[in-house]
Amino acid sequence: xxxxxxxxxxxxxxxxxxxxxxxxxxxxxxxxxxxxxxxxxxxxxxxxxxxxxxxxxxxxxxxxxxxxxxxxxxxxxxxxxxxxxxxxxxxxxxxxxxxxxxxxxxxxxxxxxxxxxxxxxxxxxxxxxxxxxxxxxxxxxxxxxxxxxxxxxxxxxxxxxxxxxxx
Numbered sequence: 001x002x003x004x005x006x007x008x009x010x011x012x013x014x015x016x017x018x019x020x021x022x023x024x025x026x027x028x029x030x031x032x033x034x035x036x037x038x039x040x041x042x043x044x045x046x047x048x049x050x051x052x053x054x055x056x057x058x059x060x061x062x063x064x065x066x067x068x069x070x071x072x073x074x075x076x077x078x079x080x081x082x083x084x085x086x087x088x089x090x091x092x093x094x095x096x097x098x099x100x101x102x103x104x105x106x107x108x109x110x111x112x113x114x115x116x117x118x119x120x121x122x123x124x125x126x127x128x129x130x131x132x133x134x135x136x137x138x139x140x141x142x143x144x145x146x147x148x149x150x151x152x153x154x155x156x157x158x159x160x161x162x163x164x165x166x167x
Contacts, residue, residue, distance in 0.1 A: 005120070006139025007032075010109045012065075013097040015082045020096075022109070022139070028061050029163045030135040031151070032113065034101050035064045036073035037084050039129040045089035047151045052093045054157070059137075059164055062093040062151075065110070067101045070128045074098060101126050113141055132156075136163050 007030075008023040033048065045064075052062050066081045068074040076084055077098050085091035099107040102125065112118045113133045114125035119141040124131070130147040134156075143159055150156075 007109065007112065007135055007141070008139040010112070012099075012107070012109060015078050015095050015097050017078070017097070025061055025063075026139065027137050028059050029137060029160055030060075030133075031062045031156075031160070032109075032133045032135060033062065033064050033151075034067045034069075034099075034110070034126050034129060034131055035095075036067060036070065036129040037076055037081060038073040039071070041128075041130040041147050042089075044130050044151055045085055045091050049089060049091050049093065051151045051157070051160075054152075055160060055164070057164065060160060064091075064093060064095045065101070065107070066095065066098045067129065068098060069101045069103070070126075073129060113144075134159055134163070136166075 008026055010022045011019050012022060014020055035045070036042065048062050066074045081098065082095050085095055099110065101110045116123035121141045122144050124144045128147045132145040132149070132151065133141055134143040136142050142163065145156060
């Protein structure tokens with residue numbers, strides 16, 4: 001697949017301020033999640049880490065993008081978010097710098113993820129924290145899960161497993 005038609009065309013900022021190309025994740029199944037440390041769903045950080053631990057292969061990654069867009073539930077920034085998640089939930093997966101998910105300043109990655117005209121598959125813009133997008137090895141959006149769907153449910157795990165075995 002051409003990277004112009006996938007998430008691989010985006011560049012994002014890590015919590016340490018460095019930029020990372022999403023194309024660095026080519027060949028991996030991704031679960032992209034918008035997060036917030038003070039959200040009622042913040043317990044899902046632990047569930048996400050458990051999911052990452054279950055799929056200990058180099059072929060699966062969770063990418064978290066903190067946002068303050070919903071209920072102002074992410075007051076932290078940069079490395080403070082990373083420290084909070086590591087200390088309170090044992091998070092080891094990648095947490096990027098805080099981004100806007102919606103509105104005039106929304107990050108282009110999230111505009112792409114939530115718009116079927118751009119991604120070709122799903123039309124589901126996050127309405128709250130912990131909205132999840134499942135991405136295949138080619139960088140294509142294949143599914144999404146609402147915030148109330150816990151990451152460690154059989155529904156999520158089966159879809160990840162299916163992608164991992166499709167190669």
